[in-house]
Amino acid sequence: MKEVFPPELGLTQEELLERLLSQGLARKVKKRIGGRVYEVLAIDAKVLEGLRK
Numbered sequence: 790m791k792e793v794f795p796p797e798l799g800l801t802q803e804e805l806l807e808r809l810l811s812q813g814l815a816r817k818v819k820k821r822i823g824g825r826v827y828e829v830l831a832i833d834a835k836v837l838e839g840l841r842k
Contacts, residue, residue, distance in 0.1 A: 809836060 798805065809815035815832040 806830060809833075 800808070806815065809832060810817070810830075814836045815830050817828055818831050819826050820829050821827075
């Protein structure tokens with residue numbers, strides 16, 4: 790069973806990230822960490838602030 794994240798929105802983490810990407814509030818970027826390249830999400834600061842409240 791997938792965990793709902795955040796509970797107030799009633800979305801799974803995957804659903805939330807898909808919506809942020811589709812609305813331009815997050816983007817995929819490549820970061821080099823320890824000699825390896827990873828694809829990570831860059832999320833708009835205002836979105837993160839709203840999720841923390």
